[in-house]
Amino acid sequence: MTEKHVRIRRGNKEDALRVRNELVGIAMDIFKSQGIEGVSMRAVAAKAGMSPMSPYRYFANRQALLKYLWFQSIHDLKEYLHESITEIQSARKRHRVLIRAFINYWIEHPERFWLAYEAQGDRGALSPFSIPESHTDSYQAALKLLRTTAVEVAHEIGVSDKEAILASDLCMVMMQGYLNAYLVNTRYPWVDKQKLKEIFIEQTALSVERFLIEADQASG
Amino acid sequence: MTEKHVRIRRGNKEDALRVRNELVGIAMDIFKSQGIEGVSMRAVAAKAGMSPMSPYRYFANRQALLKYLWFQSIHDLKEYLHESITEIQSARKRHRVLIRAFINYWIEHPERFWLAYEAQGDRGALSPFSIPESHTDSYQAALKLLRTTAVEVAHEIGVSDKEAILASDLCMVMMQGYLNAYLVNTRYPWVDKQKLKEIFIEQTALSVERFLIEADQASG
Structure with a gap:
């Protein structure tokens, strides 16, 4: 699995939007290759090169x-x-x-x-x-x-x-x-x-x- | 809740079909008044005046x-x-x-x-x-x-x-x-x-x- 190492700078709203979009792109890749079951906050974090909890800064939950x-x-x-x-x-x-x-x-x-x-x-x-x-x-x-x-x-x-x-x-x-x-x-x-x-x-x-x-x- | 006391005679295929139809009718009444959540094998049995397990003779399960x-x-x-x-x-x-x-x-x-x-x-x-x-x-x-x-x-x-x-x-x-x-x-x-x-x-x-x-x- 290729990690993308999404770069995070805190406190910048535009940056937050950019990161969110990148995470959506990563989730879409997972979705395409593995189906909806493969899409989890943990899997997205792993592929983004983030800690498992980091995606929660951008999405309340998997839903x-x-x-x-x-x-x-x-x-x-x-x-x-x-x-x-x-x-x-x-x-x-x-x-x-x-x-x-x-x-x-x-x-x-x-x-x-x-x-x-x-x-x-x-x-x-x-x-x-x-x-x-x-x-x-x-x-x-x-x-x-x-x-x-x-x-x-x-x-x-x-x-x-x-x-x-x-x-x-x-x-x-x-x-x-x-x-x-x-x-x-x-x-x-x-x-x-x-x-x-x-x-x-x-x-x-x-x-x-x-x-x-x-x-x-x-x-x- | 009105009990219907569905009469069961074992070993008769026509009778089994008749009982099944009556149970479906009872289930449909429950469905109309209480929605799908109200439809259970137990509720149908109760309304039919049967023992809780009796409907299982006619239906494998709730599904x-x-x-x-x-x-x-x-x-x-x-x-x-x-x-x-x-x-x-x-x-x-x-x-x-x-x-x-x-x-x-x-x-x-x-x-x-x-x-x-x-x-x-x-x-x-x-x-x-x-x-x-x-x-x-x-x-x-x-x-x-x-x-x-x-x-x-x-x-x-x-x-x-x-x-x-x-x-x-x-x-x-x-x-x-x-x-x-x-x-x-x-x-x-x-x-x-x-x-x-x-x-x-x-x-x-x-x-x-x-x-x-x-x-x-x-x-x-």
Whole structure:
């Protein structure tokens, strides 16, 4: 195991943030290679070249550390979504790419999907998409990206964007359904998961478009 | 607490099934009034007027008893779905009523939705819709109802029914998304859950219809 010898200078707030970020990075490495069971305050301390108790200066307990892993996952999701849609001019196409990227991110990182279940204690939070500090910047940025895209789709098809948020909620509901089917309800006798994915992406995008059009007509 | 004094005659298989069903009924009553924590082999025995160990003749352990509660929930779901669609002539309308009934059943019985999480040990089964004995009659009947309805929708709109199963999988994926949004991911900032429900039902039904039409056109 490579030790990283994270340097600590006490009493400096920026330094404390830096150390915390480094410890989160170390914990994420452990998480990737050994799963959630491998993530302990002691293991992080060892890999950071710290005394076993030092991580407690930055995280109240293991639960808090796991929560930071979750925040990091959301941060990476946001980056992944942004990268996936750069240079796509058409809003309708961008919307489809965004749906695909969103579900792909979780399918490619199932351990991060499950992290939400582990990182949060209570049942009301039993979802990868509900986080306690829902005002965290990355979460808000990802949410905004979905909503902004719905607005842009409305403009591209030439209808009002006043129901764009509701439209993006519809999209989110459907995407959660796909992830649930793919990652959770694996015993349901899905006839063809790969075909279903393509159909799902297209029909979800079309549902959003059609709803925007219908909402525009209803208000018009 | 009312004791039911379930009568036991040993050595008769039909009688054993009858007793087991009565014990499941008693457990379901306890579950409804006291939640899952109240359901114990001892509590069921007490309410049945049996000795504390007697329920173990019918269920290996509490986990097995919970599994039977889950089977009962699926049985009731199936009955509820069938009742909801009797006398509805139009297949397209019946489909919408079925989607509404499916999500309403779980929203009206959230404790049954969570039961699946409790009744099953492992994470791969972390869904109300995946059950270990997926060949149970009620489960198969509910599944068949969804698939048959997709076939009937195809016939009513005058297209091939050869992708009806995939279409009903699409419907199931989307319905799971709504339930996840409504019951699990309660912290997501949904703008208007009631409006979302109506939009969701209509757009899900239309997605199935549109996919059936597109699949028919693609196959020429």
